[in-house]
Amino acid sequence: MIVMARYQTRPREDGRGQYRWAHVVKTPAGFAQGSIYRQAGDELDDSEALKLRGICDQNGFELRRVS
Numbered sequence: 001m002i003v004m005a006r007y008q009t010r011p012r013e014d015g016r017g018q019y020r021w022a023h024v025v026k027t028p029a030g031f032a033q034g035s036i037y038r039q040a041g042d043e044l045d046d047s048e049a050l051k052l053r054g055i056c057d058q059n060g061f062e063l064r065r066v067s
Helices: 046-059
Strands: 007-011 022-027 030-033 061-065
Touching: 007 046, 030 046, 046 061
Parallel strands: none
Antiparallel strands: 007 022, 007 061, 022 030
C-alpha cells in the first residue's frame, strides 16, 4: 500500500536563529523547500519520504510529516 503524505523541513536548531518550517516540494533537480511563491507541499510516497529522510539527516535538517 502506497501512502502519500506532505512533509515540512527546517534546519536543525543551532542557536543562531528561529528557523521556520517550510513545505517540501518536488523540483526537476530533486526536493526543495517551498517559498512564498510555492507554499503548498507536494505529496510524497513511501520511497520518496525515505529518500528525503536520508537527505535531511545528511544535511542537518529536521523533518516532520504534516498530513
